[in-house]
Amino acid sequence: MLFQIFSLLLEVVAGVLGGACLLRLYMQYQRIPMSSRSGNPLGRFVFALTDWLVLPLRRFVPSAGRWDLSSLLAAWLIELAMFSLLWAFTSFVASYVSVLILAAFGVVRLVISGLTGLVIVYAVLSWVQSHTVLSDIIERLVAPFLAPIRRFVPLVGGVDLSPLVLLVLLQVAAIVLGHLQGVALL
Numbered sequence: 725m726l727f728q729i730f731s732l733l734l735e736v737v738a739g740v741l742g743g744a745c746l747l748r749l750y751m752q753y754q755r756i757p758m759s760s761r762s763g764n765p766l767g768r769f770v771f772a773l774t775d776w777l778v779l780p781l782r783r784f785v786p787s788a789g790r791w792d793l794s795s796l797l798a799a800w801l802i803e804l805a806m807f808s809l810l811w812a813f814t815s816f817v818a819s820y821v822s823v824l825i826l827a828a829f830g831v832v833r834l835v836i837s838g839l840t841g842l843v844i845v846y847a848v849l850s851w852v853q854s855h856t857v858l859s860d861i862i863e864r865l866v867a868p869f870l871a872p873i874r875r876f877v878p879l880v881g882g883v884d885l886s887p888l889v890l891l892v893l894l895q896v897a898a899i900v901l902g903h904l905q906g907v908a909l910l
Contacts, residue, residue: 745777
């Protein structure tokens, strides 16, 4: 029971911090203004959660074009710390190589779950027709993933089913990821 509680708390903290690092990476890639002057509340939140780790990493890890690799490395390091603590808590049962593999799969899992959350928030906000800075940012983050689906899935009675299709595809990706993780750890 104690291990489950410890594991849950670690997953929540690592999920929030790692997810914020990945959101920072993606928002910078999309060139979404994140400074306090931009009026972007999500950007301020992401900076507050990630600056302590991303900024020092930038001294050593250069960006690759529009990709902020220090944010990606920060997400991986957070996942690595989480799995290392769980590994130590289980008395070092498996090899540390499996911890490194789990951290890499953990980052991909964070991408899938983060995008799932964004799509759900986007769908809910599209129902209530709220025109706020936050809804515009979320739409801008989700639109690149919905655009290819919208080419193949027509509106049904004026309802856009592309978010539903994307959610199903993300769930399939999560299942495939789980299978690949199991194979990688054999």
